[in-house]
Amino acid sequence: LRVPEELRTFLLKEKAFFIATHVNPEGDALGSSIALAMALESIGKEVLLYDRDPVPHSYRFLPGHEKFKNYYSPSLVSRIPLILLDCNEIERAGLADLKIPCSAVIDHHETLRAFGDIKWIMPHAAATGMMVYWLIKEIEVPLTRDMAINIYTAIANDTGTFRYSNTSSEVLRICAELIDSGVPPGMVSECLYETWSAGRFKLMTDVFQTLDVRGDVAMIHATEEMFRRTGTSASDTENFSNFPRMINEIRISVFFRKIKDGWKISLRSKGDANVAEIAALFNGGGHRNAAGYKITADDINSAKDELIKALTEKGLLHSRQ
Amino acid sequence: LRVPEELRTFLLKEKAFFIATHVNPEGDALGSSIALAMALESIGKEVLLYDRDPVPHSYRFLPGHEKFKNYYSPSLVSRIPLILLDCNEIERAGLADLKIPCSAVIDHHETLRAFGDIKWIMPHAAATGMMVYWLIKEIEVPLTRDMAINIYTAIANDTGTFRYSNTSSEVLRICAELIDSGVPPGMVSECLYETWSAGRFKLMTDVFQTLDVRGDVAMIHATEEMFRRTGTSASDTENFSNFPRMINEIRISVFFRKIKDGWKISLRSKGDANVAEIAALFNGGGHRNAAGYKITADDINSAKDELIKALTEKGLLHSRQ
Numbered sequence: 001l002r003v004p005e006e007l008r009t010f011l012l013k014e015k016a017f018f019i020a021t022h023v024n025p026e027g028d029a030l031g032s033s034i035a036l037a038m039a040l041e042s043i044g045k046e047v048l049l050y051d052r053d054p055v056p057h058s059y060r061f062l063p064g065h066e067k068f069k070n071y072y073s074p075s076l077v078s079r080i081p082l083i084l085l086d087c088n089e090i091e092r093a094g095l096a097d098l099k100i101p102c103s104a105v106i107d108h109h110e111t112l113r114a115f116g117d118i119k120w121i122m123p124h125a126a127a128t129g130m131m132v133y134w135l136i137k138e139i140e141v142p143l144t145r146d147m148a149i150n151i152y153t154a155i156a157n158d159t160g161t162f163r164y165s166n167t168s169s170e171v172l173r174i175c176a177e178l179i180d181s182g183v184p185p186g187m188v189s190e191c192l193y194e195t196w197s198a199g200r201f202k203l204m205t206d207v208f209q210t211l212d213v214r215g216d217v218a219m220i221h222a223t224e225e226m227f228r229r230t231g232t233s234a235s236d237t238e239n240f241s242n243f244p245r246m247i248n249e250i251r252i253s254v255f256f257r258k259i260k261d262g263w264k265i266s267l268r269s270k271g272d273a274n275v276a277e278i279a280a281l282f283n284g285g286g287h288r289n290a291a292g293y294k295i296t297a298d299d300i301n302s303a304k305d306e307l308i309k310a311l312t313e314k315g316l317l318h319s320r321q
Numbered sequence: 322l323r324v325p326e327e328l329r330t331f332l333l334k335e336k337a338f339f340i341a342t343h344v345n346p347e348g349d350a351l352g353s354s355i356a357l358a359m360a361l362e363s364i365g366k367e368v369l370l371y372d373r374d375p376v377p378h379s380y381r382f383l384p385g386h387e388k389f390k391n392y393y394s395p396s397l398v399s400r401i402p403l404i405l406l407d408c409n410e411i412e413r414a415g416l417a418d419l420k421i422p423c424s425a426v427i428d429h430h431e432t433l434r435a436f437g438d439i440k441w442i443m444p445h446a447a448a449t450g451m452m453v454y455w456l457i458k459e460i461e462v463p464l465t466r467d468m469a470i471n472i473y474t475a476i477a478n479d480t481g482t483f484r485y486s487n488t489s490s491e492v493l494r495i496c497a498e499l500i501d502s503g504v505p506p507g508m509v510s511e512c513l514y515e516t517w518s519a520g521r522f523k524l525m526t527d528v529f530q531t532l533d534v535r536g537d538v539a540m541i542h543a544t545e546e547m548f549r550r551t552g553t554s555a556s557d558t559e560n561f562s563n564f565p566r567m568i569n570e571i572r573i574s575v576f577f578r579k580i581k582d583g584w585k586i587s588l589r590s591k592g593d594a595n596v597a598e599i600a601a602l603f604n605g606g607g608h609r610n611a612a613g614y615k616i617t618a619d620d621i622n623s624a625k626d627e628l629i630k631a632l633t634e635k636g637l638l639h640s641r642q
Contacts, residue, residue, distance in 0.1 A: 165507025186486025
């Protein structure tokens with residue numbers, strides 16, 4: 001049994017839940033939250049599904065995405081147990097001042113925090129979607145096609161559609177079952193990877209031209225001018241940080257995105273290089289192979305210099321022979 | 322039973338085989354051929370593995386790739402049965418004038434040809450690697466880690482690592498078994514997608530800048546000058562044709578690569594658009610969603626014009642609203 005007995009009891013006992021996930025939600029946050037909401041509703045629970053930010057357009061193919069609200073009633077929520085998904089601190093959900101009777105956390109992120117009366121945190125789970133799948137089996141809710149599409153998308157999102165090293169045989173067996181439950185894998189991939197605007201494609205081309213390779217670290221960046229010229233915005237840069245990983249000798253790829261008073265930095269690594277450690281130095285967070293932080297540097301060069309210094313100090317930048 | 326009895330008998334009866342696959346081999350051609358060679362060797366058969374072209378550097382992670390020879394002895398081969406894999410006409414293997422005693426074809430391509438004494442052609446198989454997996458089970462050869470890596474790579478290659486619509490639950494279940502047999506999925510994906518040279522990344526950036534959208538068709542091209550400037554060659558453009566598919570409204574994406582006396586054109590489509598039909602008009606071939614041909618046009622504009630004319634006539638180009 002993977003699901004803690006305490007969590008199972010909590011879900012079956014309570015009558016209503018306030019389900020929240022992190023700000024700027026992606027496939028795993030959205031898919032796992034919607035699937036859990038559907039499962040709980042199917043056994044007669046009332047569910048409020050909340051994210052501070054709207055569901056990005058590219059994820060509006062998810063059945064049930066319209067359940068998400070971007071507001072909540074503090075007085076109502078103060079009487080309903082919270083389930084926090086795909087993150088483990090309430091600040092990540094933009095809910096810092098929330099008053100709640102009790103809370104459960106379901107998450108697969110490494111950075112452990114103190115929040116949550118019931119904590120189910122599995123850093124080895126490929127996605128929070130895997131945990132919701134196990135949970136649905138455990139509470140014996142029949143898996144519908146709509147739940148399956150949400151869970152499949154969650155897992156696809158966090159395994160790079162089965163490309164990352166967290167792709168276990170269990171990941172593929174669960175996703176095989178989800179396909180048998182009605183998921184069209186080609187459609188999900190099209191929605192995840194092939195719904196770019198032409199402007200986004202042009203933005204990517206511009207961003208790629210900024211490629212700056214230092215040893216086994218590759219950096220690219222997006223300026224406000226690029227966003228203006230291509231008619232794009234921050235959400236159009238999702239996944240950009242992964243692209244320089246394509247280059248053979250690169251172990252760490254970095255994407256700098258200009259924000260109001262500085263830069264938002266996304267780090268991706270191959271193999272052992274732990275970029276969560278680097279992000280933590282700048283008060284950021286994430287996983288071993290995917291992490292991020294923000295800094296208030298003026299120009300791109302000082303933003304890069306600070307990172308290069310940290311990478312060098314941690315022994316994560318290697319000169320090429 | 323999916324494997325024809327005739328083929329099974331043939332494989333078990335004959336003592337030696339000449340296994341050949343198509344020129345410019347990719348993951349499915351290489352992986353399925355090597356796995357079949359290993360399986361036959363494990364039951365005491367002698368195998369000659371042939372491709373006209375060398376195994377591309379990016380596939381030299383495949384265990385057993387060194388079995389491939391780029392030459393053969395006509396007198397020896399004239400006495401050994403041929404197995405043609407991942408193509409169904411002998412010209413595709415660069416073997417037009419070969420004298421052979423008998424032949425079997427194992428392939429999943431749609432364009433049926435007359436070649437082969439024994440023909441096992443399954444257009445619905447996601448990859449020739451799937452067929453080799455079934456064959457190995459059928460002749461009861463124990464699946465080794467080395468065979469598994471080759472078959473996994475073959476299937477990953479032809480399903481876009483489980484992104485295309487040919488990703489069935491059976492594809493995922495077989496690949497789950499292959500992972501249990503020792504395949505490291507992250508390593509295979511890194512080898513397939515993250516072994517680009519920095520020059521190749523720069524070539525891609527140059528090529529993307531040529532983006533030319535007409536209705537729901539997107540075209541990009543690579544000139545000889547781009548290859549020179551980035552220190553790259555034709556093999557560095559593998560998969561480029563897929564990228565414009567990322568754009569939402571695009572149903573067909575096209576990559577033109579300059580060759581000696583014209584252009585080599587690769588077509589990729591989403592959904593129902595049958596690009597094999599277009600390629601056939603120019604004496605090319607392929608699948609419904611991935612096909613190609615060559616033309617002897619002088620400049621890129623006349624090459625594009627001919628294609629646009631054909632697409633328009635076949636009703637495959639739609640203006641955007």
